[in-house]
Amino acid sequence: MNGNGAILSTKGIRKSFGPVQALDGVDLEVRRGEVLALVGDNGAGKSTLVKSISGIYTIDDGQFLWNGEPVTISGPGSATELGIATVYQDLALCDNLDVVANLFLGQEELVGPVRVLDETQMEQRSHELLEQLSVTIPSVRSEVGTLSGGQRQQVAVARSLLGEPKVVMLDEPTAALGVAQTKQVLALIKRLRERNLGVIVISHNLADVFEVADRIFVLRLGRKAGSFETAKTSEDQVVGAITGAELGNDRGEDEVRK
Numbered sequence: 001m002n003g004n005g006a007i008l009s010t011k012g013i014r015k016s017f018g019p020v021q022a023l024d025g026v027d028l029e030v031r032r033g034e035v036l037a038l039v040g041d042n043g044a045g046k047s048t049l050v051k052s053i054s055g056i057y058t059i060d061d062g063q064f065l066w067n068g069e070p071v072t073i074s075g076p077g078s079a080t081e082l083g084i085a086t087v088y089q090d091l092a093l094c095d096n097l098d099v100v101a102n103l104f105l106g107q108e109e110l111v112g113p114v115r116v117l118d119e120t121q122m123e124q125r126s127h128e129l130l131e132q133l134s135v136t137i138p139s140v141r142s143e144v145g146t147l148s149g150g151q152r153q154q155v156a157v158a159r160s161l162l163g164e165p166k167v168v169m170l171d172e173p174t175a176a177l178g179v180a181q182t183k184q185v186l187a188l189i190k191r192l193r194e195r196n197l198g199v200i201v202i203s204h205n206l207a208d209v210f211e212v213a214d215r216i217f218v219l220r221l222g223r224k225a226g227s228f229e230t231a232k233t234s235e236d237q238v239v240g241a242i243t244g245a246e247l248g249n250d251r252g253e254d255e256v257r258k
Contacts, residue, residue: 005031006068007198008053008084008167013062015048022048024222025062030167030198035189037213037230038202041242044219046202050169053200054086055079083166089175091156095145099137100126102144103159129158133191150181154188167198174208186212206235218242 006029015023023045030036038046051057053064055076064071066082073079079086093102104122126140135154137147144152153173160168170189174182189212192199203209209216210230218226218241226241239245 007032007066009065009068010049010053011063011065013049013052013064014060015052015057016060022222023052023059026219026222026224028217028224030200032166032198033193033196034214035193035199035201035212037209037216038200038219039204039206039209039216039238039242040219040225043221044242045222046219047171048222049219050086050171050200050202053079054084054169080163080165083164084169085160085163085165085167086169087153087156087160087171087173089171091152093144093152093156096143098143099130099140099147099155102155103129103162105159107162125162129161133158133161133188135188148181149177150184153177153181153185157185157188157192165197167200168192169200169202171202172204173201174203174205182208206238209238210235220244 009027009029011027013023013026013028014021026045026049028036028038028049038049040046048057052059053073055073055078058074064073071082073082073084094105097105100119100122103126123140130137130140133154135151135158137151137155144155147155157168157170157173173185173189177185186208189199189201193214201209201213213230216226216228216230216233216238217224218228218238220242225244226238228238228241
């Protein structure tokens with residue numbers, strides 16, 4: 001077990017696309033029961049890092065640690081088996097299916113000798129999961145296409161929890177949402193933390209980041225540009241790290257370990 005409580009760590013992660021060095025020696029860790037915000041300008045490497053952790057991209061160099069032990073992430077399946085779930089910005093929901101069908105898409109529960117869908121069990125589990133997360137929707141039988149953007153985001157997050165992951169990564173979960181819907185999603189992220197999950201959130205919205213994150217990790221041009229404890233830093237410091245005004249500022253990381 002890692003002494004500092006990190007459930008997932010990356011050590012020296014590198015990833016190139018031809019001549020472009022997208023990630024250059026990135027060290028990152030997320031701990032149980034915390035929200036880690038991953039921020040940076042466009043092209044900083046945020047999505048590449050998340051896709052590397054989730055197994056979509058194969059890294060060129062570096063190491064993943066799970067509970068302090070080296071592991072190999074060779075594809076999305078191995079990331080899922082470890083306990084890593086990812087909700088991408090497109091949500092990958094089927095608008096013409098209801099909430100139950102979307103929650104269990106690809107992992108349907110079957111019953112009987114001819115293996116038919118156990119609709120009753122899936123509906124019951126859907127009610128229980130959404131209730132645990134305090135997600136409010138008209139009905140679990142509502143078509144997803146009729147839901148608001150915030151409700152759709154919450155359904156996508158709920159679906160990621162069916163496999164009982166230990167780490168959940170969210171790619172721009174509040175993008176294009178209104179004020180009320182954003183509040184719903186941020187409240188859900190806090191509930192994920194209350195479930196003792198490690199949560200990584202990519203966001204361009206620093207107001208959202210400062211409301212929900214325990215720590216902030218800044219990427220710039222594929223490298224770590226700063227790591228901050230949210231309660232002990234300011235938005236100006238984070239913006240400085242994003243833009244390059246405070247390159248190499250690791251004070252937040254040091255403060256966390258005190």
